[in-house]
Amino acid sequence: MIHKIERGDSSPTATLLARLSGAFGISMSTLIARAEMQEGKLLRLANQPVWRDPQTHYLRRHVSPRTDLPIDLVQIELPAGSDVPMPASSYALARQLIWLQSGELVFQEGDTRHEMKAGDCLELGPPNDCRFINETNETCIYLVKENPMNQSVSQNRRWVLASRPQGAPVAENFRLEEQPVPAPQAGQLLLRTVWLSLDPYMRGRMSDAPSYSPPVEIGAVMVGGTVSRVEQSNHPDFKAGEWVLSYSGWQEYALSDGSGLVKLGDNPTHPSWALGILGMPGFTAYMGLLDIGQPQAGETLVVAAATGPVGATVGQIGKIKGCRVVGVAGGAEKCRHAVEVLGFDVCLDHHAADFAEQLKRACPKGIDVYFENVGGKVFDAVLPLLNTSARVPVCGLVSGYNATGLPEGPDRLPLLMGTILKKRIRMQGFIIAQDYGHRIHEFQEEMGRWVQEGKIHYREQVTDGLENAPEALIGLLEGKNFEKAQRISLTMQVELSLKGALITGSLKPGARLITKEIADKLGTSITPVREALLRLVSAGALHATPAQAFLVPEVTLDRYNEINAIRKQLEPMAVAAACQNMSDQKIETLRKLSEAFHEAMRNGNVQQALQANRIFRFTLYQYAEMPTLNALIEQLWVRIGPCINYLHQELNDIKEATYHYDELLSALERRDVDASQKAIEKSIDEANTLLQRQYFN
Secondary structure, X not given: OOEEEOOOOOOHHHHHHHHHHHHHOOOHHXXXXXXXXXXXXXEEEOOOOOEEEOOOOEEEEEOOOOOOOOEEEEEEEEOOOOEEEOOHHHXXXXXXXXXXXXXXXXXXXXXXXXXXXXXXXXEEOOOOOEEEEOOOOOEEEEEEEEOHHHOOOOEEEEEEEOOOOOOOOOHHHEEEEEEEOOOOOOOOEEEEEEEEXXXXXXXXXXXOOOOOOOOXXXXXXXXXXXXXXXXXXXXXXXXXXXXXXXXXXXXXEEEEOOOOOEEEEOOOOOHHHHHXXXXXXXXXXXXXXXXXXXXXXXXXXXXXXXXXXXXXXXXXXXXXXXXXXXXXXXXXXXXXXXXXXXXXXXXXXXXXXXXXXXXHHHOOOOEEEEEEOOOHHHHHHHHHHEEEEEEEEEOOOHHHOOOOOOOOOOOOHHHHHHHHHHOOOEEEEOOHHHHHHHHHHHHHHHHHHHHHOOOOOOOOEEOOOHHHHHHHHHHHHOOOOOOOEEOOOHXXXXXXXXXXXHHOOOOOOOOEXXXXXXXXXXXXXXXXXXXXXXXXXXXXXXXXXOOOEEEOOOOOHHHHHHHHHHHHHXXXXXXXXXXXXXXXXXXXXXXXXXXXXXXXXXXXXXXXXXXXXXXXXXHHHHOOOXXXXXXXXXXXXXXXXXXXXXXXXXHHHHHHOOOOOHHHHHHHHOOOHHHHHHHHHXXXXXHHHHHHHHOOO
């Protein structure tokens, strides 16, 4: 079914980018960063080559599967009087766009004619007997379609359990199969997997030993949480193109009756986070630590598997709650990351011969909370250091998942039970979905706020391609994986961090950014840092120089005025939409954020005030539920952010600033769209006056 997308009044290039962003779930900033553009033309994405087939007049290019959501782009040049079928290569289950750059065209689907003019855009499902008919002058068309993970459009690849492991899993325990993509019946929908989460619990599901969940049967698809797109829907509650959190397992396509699916919207900003920091691992860390561990300020918290998706989050929550946090990880690189990036006070390598002695020195006051992920010799070292009334949330015992019998050595059960009794220790296991499923919204609200405030750092390890899932899981269980195995690039995380620094003026005009220095500070390799910097260069936020360096550009007064004029058009639009979506809970959230901003203003804490202002504004804009618009606003903030660097030295300017959000909050609470728009325009003008007076004089 085809429907026409409304035309905008922006340039042809910007129009096409907006269509791609909205339709395929790619952020506008990511698209702009990848695109080499001229007015009216999108020449290439991701620096991939283009080539031409002179016989068919098709200019094709294929995007690398390491992009956030790969797409194919075909440029079709049609001379006057031509009548050609739609390219066979474009037939797919994925949605497609046809965007007419110039001229006029008839797109015929069977017996239905769709007349198009320059700038028009059509969105369609799988084409059937479609043709391009040019009855007038020469035209140029762009045909765009999704091609995520190079998935087949007719075959469903899936990994099944071939045999049960005896000890550690091996490649022979898995079998890759191909079957036809299933067709949804009445009341069903077809899901296409975009992200698959790999987690230690999967080892337990490969065993037929008694457990809290049934085992995977031999020949059945391996289990796993997924983020999926709805490809086809015969279900009244779901539509094609929606993102959902599902449990499709290790396969590219799956049928669902809608049960258990969680909607993530049409265009979530970070869909993979629903499998990580805002999903099961984050939820596990949050509830296990806060409900069972109950950490208090000044206490000592020890976290096993400190750089895993659960452990990394536990440690950071512990710091938020005022604890001394001691991590345990495998290897110097992981330990350095836990301290330098995650903010742990200490992190110890459990491979060290004197690990038990190191742990004792790191916990001179004993251990009040131990978050158990590992078991084995780590727990042996922890046990004698537990204080009276210590709490031990038991999340996992990964050291024993591959065991085929009891551990060697003496029976340690009497020592364990005696310690629990004498020290009145609380040790409790938990299954997150069964024990805490009813508290998911509490977690999502607070964790979402912490992530937005920059209090929680999170990164995801990439494993590209479903064919590599067994190897990735085996590596995860062996401790080879740095954090979580998911299909998302660290580049995006670095880019977000740099954007935050630009928006809040932490990077002054003329600042020189060295790729290696940033990589060392973040504890990562140079490649994702350079990719993130290049994206910001393409977006106009940075300038590239030789020798792996990048410069924060100066912002001229003319450029500032131009950007500010656009802001005054876009931000009121976002506020109007947010006002219409407002609820009492959202108002309360905004009031808390506003108070944090005003408190920082009163105290003259420049960096905190600028960060709080950013969080308030973009929380408000997110309530508009218009991701493309939000991405455009963010790009504008990134470009003018360096202007406010002077505020980091001029404390009096921010103390004397008069702008506040009382009028805006009052208007939002009344659901008064006009008053809300005027209030945000006033805030923009007041900030503009401050910058005009100080930065440009």
